[in-house]
Amino acid sequence: xxxxxxxxxxxxxxxxxxxxxxxxxxxxxxxxxxxxxxxxxxxxxxxxxxxxxxxxxxxxxxxxxxxxxxxxxxxxxxxxxxxxxxxxxxxxxxxxxxxxxxxxxxxxxxxxxxxxxxxxxxxxxxxxxxxxxxxxxxxxxxxxxxxxxxxxxxxxxxxxxxxxxxxxxxxxxxxxxxxxxxxxxxxxxxxxxxxxxxxxxxxxxxxxxxxxxxxxxxxxxxxxxxxxxxxxxxxx
Amino acid sequence: xxxxxxxxxxxxxxxxxxxxxxxxxxxxxxxxxxxxxxxxxxxxxxxxxxxxxxxxxxxxxxxxxxxxxxxxxxxxxxxxxxxxxxxxxxxxxxxxxxxxxxxxxxxxxxxxxxxxxxxxxxxxxxxxxxxxxxxxxxxxxxxxxxxxxxxxxxxxxxxxxxxxxxxxxxxxxxxxxxxxxxxxxxxxxxxxxxxxxxxxxxxxxxxxxxxxxxxxxxxxxxxxxxxxxxxxxxxx
DNA sequence: CGCTTAATTGAACATACTCAAAATTTGTGG
DNA sequence: CCACAAATTTTGAGTATGTTCAATTAAGCG
Numbered sequence: 001x002x003x004x005x006x007x008x009x010x011x012x013x014x015x016x017x018x019x020x021x022x023x024x025x026x027x028x029x030x031x032x033x034x035x036x037x038x039x040x041x042x043x044x045x046x047x048x049x050x051x052x053x054x055x056x057x058x059x060x061x062x063x064x065x066x067x068x069x070x071x072x073x074x075x076x077x078x079x080x081x082x083x084x085x086x087x088x089x090x091x092x093x094x095x096x097x098x099x100x101x102x103x104x105x106x107x108x109x110x111x112x113x114x115x116x117x118x119x120x121x122x123x124x125x126x127x128x129x130x131x132x133x134x135x136x137x138x139x140x141x142x143x144x145x146x147x148x149x150x151x152x153x154x155x156x157x158x159x160x161x162x163x164x165x166x167x168x169x170x171x172x173x174x175x176x177x178x179x180x181x182x183x184x185x186x187x188x189x190x191x192x193x194x195x196x197x198x199x200x201x202x203x204x205x206x207x208x209x210x211x212x213x214x215x216x217x218x219x220x221x222x223x224x225x226x227x228x229x230x231x232x233x234x235x236x
Numbered sequence: 237x238x239x240x241x242x243x244x245x246x247x248x249x250x251x252x253x254x255x256x257x258x259x260x261x262x263x264x265x266x267x268x269x270x271x272x273x274x275x276x277x278x279x280x281x282x283x284x285x286x287x288x289x290x291x292x293x294x295x296x297x298x299x300x301x302x303x304x305x306x307x308x309x310x311x312x313x314x315x316x317x318x319x320x321x322x323x324x325x326x327x328x329x330x331x332x333x334x335x336x337x338x339x340x341x342x343x344x345x346x347x348x349x350x351x352x353x354x355x356x357x358x359x360x361x362x363x364x365x366x367x368x369x370x371x372x373x374x375x376x377x378x379x380x381x382x383x384x385x386x387x388x389x390x391x392x393x394x395x396x397x398x399x400x401x402x403x404x405x406x407x408x409x410x411x412x413x414x415x416x417x418x419x420x421x422x423x424x425x426x427x428x429x430x431x432x433x434x435x436x437x438x439x440x441x442x443x444x445x446x447x448x449x450x451x452x453x454x455x456x457x458x459x460x461x462x463x464x465x466x467x468x469x470x471x472x
Numbered sequence: 473c474g475c476t477t478a479a480t481t482g483a484a485c486a487t488a489c490t491c492a493a494a495a496t497t498t499g500t501g502g
Numbered sequence: 503c504c505a506c507a508a509a510t511t512t513t514g515a516g517t518a519t520g521t522t523c524a525a526t527t528a529a530g531c532g
Binding site for chain 4: 421422423433434437438441
């Protein structure tokens with residue numbers, strides 16, 4: 001049962017909460033939605049590439065997206081995630097003209113493309129939208145800096161434990177309240193933690209032996225969050 | 237000849253260019269400067285501490301400042317620098333209430349403290365100020381993400397070479413067009429590159445042996461920028 | 473069912489860290 | 503300006519962590 005583009009509502013009708021667009025009135029939302037394009041992205045499909053010229057602002061209606069940057073040696077590094085109601089590509093509007101990262105669908109997604117011009121016009125009219133965008137940037141910056149410290153100062157095991165915690169807080173758990181509500185390849189976990197696939201495999205096996213996590217095929221269950229947090233060396 | 241607080245002009249008279257406040261009219265600048273406090277900070281003195289409640293916005297009139305975050309194990313990590321006309325502590329205004337990093341004077345500095353309230357009021361009135369602030373955030377985010385990749389994927393030598401290049405582009409060179417216009421302890425360079433003091437010393441010695449840099453007491457001279465760039469694995 | 477992709481395991485190796493000690497520089501009070 | 507204490511830089515050697523590379527097993531998919 002494949003999702004259709006017609007499943008995407010207009011901005012006015014959009015049911016997604018907690019987006020930066022909540023500050024907009026119905027009229028403004030309708031203005032935002034002019035020239036809107038909704039698209040279906042299959043798992044693994046690229047929404048936009050790092051370095052490409054910015055062609056608008058993306059808003060995730062449904063699905064999970066990872067943002068990665070390419071290192072000099074061709075190794076990918078996950079820098080951020082996006083999910084329902086999150087915005088992608090907004091930094092390209094503000095600084096440079098090109099996208100700073102590559103956005104890839106982690107599962108089948110429905111993503112809208114909004115007009116750059118409309119967004120900028122709305123920001124000028126509605127200070128709340130500017131304010132929300134600034135808060136968003138500010139939070140992303142805080143997370144990026146925290147991530148930097150983690151990678152710079154933690155061991156591979158600590159970073160992998162932290163990656164699991166980040167995945168939990170970003171995507172949440174399934175109904176059993178234990179299983180991470182996202183499936184990743186080992187190499188993708190490695191890209192978050194900034195290590196190799198092999199080290200990731202060995203470390204996950206070690207965490208499993210310590211009864212901190214459970215591994216069921218592609219699924220990862222968090223059995224002992226307290227221990228996992230301790231392993232990640234997070235004390236705040 | 238110690239600098240005095242009286243050396244600091246009013247915002248209206250401030251000669252610093254390329255700040256986010258260039259968008260302001262004289263009247264607005266004067267509004268910004270109400271309740272302004274100028275302070276002298278001695279080398280090594282802390283302007284504000286990570287985790288402290290935000291008590292305003294800082295604007296560097298003259299000097300060099302480093303922003304650091306503390307890792308779980310107590311190791312400092314330099315996340316950003318600020319120099320003449322740069323703003324500090326602006327993120328605390330937007331997200332959380334507390335400062336996300338510790339700001340320390342790298343040399344004797346003159347730094348103004350501006351009222352939080354005035355800044356926010358001005359942002360609401362003048363969309364250009366919001367826009368500039370957003371651009372600033374956006375650039376900081378880009379740099380932080382680039383820094384993340386560097387630390388995650390480069391060797392210690394590459395990171396140290398990169399640190400020197402960052403120092404050059406941030407603080408520039410002295411009149412000879414070779415000497416970095418900033419003096420740092422070896423441990424501070426290590427904090428930028430995310431490595432240890434010993435590794436930094438050995439690597440600088442190695443770069444010196446390769447005739448890429450020259451070490452004169454506390455000063456670092458860049459003899460061969462091309463080679464240094466190559467060593468840093470920067471190809472763009 | 474065969475082919476491709478992903479996960480796993482092992483072993484050798486390298487990078488960079490830790491710890492300790494010595495040399496040097498810097499700062500401060502007399 | 504000197505002497506002494508403190509901080510910083512430097513060097514060495516041993517070690518651990520994590521990478522690389524190669525080979526094997528398992529899983530996914532048309």
